[in-house]
Amino acid sequence: MSISYTGQLPTTSPLSLTQLITSDRYQQVIENADAARARVREQLKHAKKTGATEANGDIMPVIKALEEYMPHITSIVDNEGVFRFTSQIITCWRLPFQSQSSMANKTPLHGLSFEYIMVLFTYALALATLANQYVARDKEDRWKHASAYISKARGVVDYLRQCRSFQIICNEPPASVPRDLSSATMSALSHMLCGASHMLILYKCDAETYLDGGAPSAGANSGGFSSSLLLRTAIFARDQFETASALLGEPVSKRKLVTSLVKEKSSKFSLSKKLHLRKDDGSPSLAPVSSFESNRDLSSTSSGTLDSLLSWLSRARGVAEGFVFKHMAIQAYENNQIGKAVGAAYAAILQLEDVKIPQKSALYIPVTHLKETLNRHHADYKADNDRLSFEPVPSPSELAQEWPSGRQVISAQKWTPQTSLDLGEDTSSSAPKYSGQGSYY
Numbered sequence: 001m002s003i004s005y006t007g008q009l010p011t012t013s014p015l016s017l018t019q020l021i022t023s024d025r026y027q028q029v030i031e032n033a034d035a036a037r038a039r040v041r042e043q044l045k046h047a048k049k050t051g052a053t054e055a056n057g058d059i060m061p062v063i064k065a066l067e068e069y070m071p072h073i074t075s076i077v078d079n080e081g082v083f084r085f086t087s088q089i090i091t092c093w094r095l096p097f098q099s100q101s102s103m104a105n106k107t108p109l110h111g112l113s114f115e116y117i118m119v120l121f122t123y124a125l126a127l128a129t130l131a132n133q134y135v136a137r138d139k140e141d142r143w144k145h146a147s148a149y150i151s152k153a154r155g156v157v158d159y160l161r162q163c164r165s166f167q168i169i170c171n172e173p174p175a176s177v178p179r180d181l182s183s184a185t186m187s188a189l190s191h192m193l194c195g196a197s198h199m200l201i202l203y204k205c206d207a208e209t210y211l212d213g214g215a216p217s218a219g220a221n222s223g224g225f226s227s228s229l230l231l232r233t234a235i236f237a238r239d240q241f242e243t244a245s246a247l248l249g250e251p252v253s254k255r256k257l258v259t260s261l262v263k264e265k266s267s268k269f270s271l272s273k274k275l276h277l278r279k280d281d282g283s284p285s286l287a288p289v290s291s292f293e294s295n296r297d298l299s300s301t302s303s304g305t306l307d308s309l310l311s312w313l314s315r316a317r318g319v320a321e322g323f324v325f326k327h328m329a330i331q332a333y334e335n336n337q338i339g340k341a342v343g344a345a346y347a348a349i350l351q352l353e354d355v356k357i358p359q360k361s362a363l364y365i366p367v368t369h370l371k372e373t374l375n376r377h378h379a380d381y382k383a384d385n386d387r388l389s390f391e392p393v394p395s396p397s398e399l400a401q402e403w404p405s406g407r408q409v410i411s412a413q414k415w416t417p418q419t420s421l422d423l424g425e426d427t428s429s430s431a432p433k434y435s436g437q438g439s440y441y
Helices: 027-050 060-078 112-136 142-162 164-170 183-208 227-247 291-299 307-334 338-352 364-389 396-400
Strands: 090-094 107-110
Touching: 027 060, 027 112, 060 112, 090 112, 107 112, 112 142, 112 164, 112 183, 142 164, 142 183, 164 183, 183 227, 183 307, 183 364, 227 307, 307 338, 307 364, 307 396, 338 364, 338 396
Parallel strands: none
Antiparallel strands: 090 107
């Protein structure tokens, strides 16, 4: 598991823009774009072969190649009136969020708008990959850099969703637009990146309170932030992942556990199966749902695509809810509500029990530390309650009904691409009505 889901980075087939586009005055822009695109293709191929997207990989060459290409392709897209399209542009890309069975094929996309959107899409995914790689580094400034790149990736996606080329694609018949490039998928990606940026705050604070190689005591602070703020930050992150899942069409039944014994009183109430299966003493309270059935639900989503993204979002929600209960426990302990602290800490432990992180993952150490912290907290809280307070311990479902509203603490970073050609033309009033317009002469 990574700080954000990136899937497989797209790869692309060769495309000679100089054979499809001409200009009397700006031919050099087309030639520069051609050369830069060829470098993008080579770097994407190299990244796939060498594992450059892994936690210990190096995605920077891909990012640099895309940053060289974007000013040229942006100039052509923004100033189509000074270029002549001699033939229809057909660009082929391997889409990143398709199920693995379809990864072998590249998808032909008709029109310059699709080429531009795929470049922006790939750039956003590459930035998110770089954020994941920074998290994996054992350096003091890793959280700062990871947060900057996640925020920039979200800014790229938000720009993509509002740019003219994407509006052209959205006006096409739905059947002609791959699901990876649909408005719902891009909106879900933005929400996912927003949630990831807030999760970075939680991981950073948890790392700062992990003192001397051991889990902090029950009274430890939260990295300089109030437990109330971190609680609401965790709820906001969790809600962002929930929204992303909903936008991708995941049925509510797969995101929420509804039984005759536990009634949900809030749309925010979405606990994993185990929170309803045990009391604080570990005894069963409801019939369990097997992990096989849970995984089977995730793998049978409509269209057979985006399965791995939905699975990632499910795990991310689980970790976010673990943080929610952790900071609810800390807040309760600070307010001398020891029984509530015991219940919330135990709910967090159960929430994270099934979250398995491979050792090579960027989040292996942070999540392992989080689990150790929760075990230490729960032991401390329970000892205090057994010796001094003797307060009743609320169940996870009772605690979930007390969740406050989430709070956004990181705003979206505005991003716009650079251009190599600025003619000052206003194209807002003359946007093409279909993706093929401007694609041939």
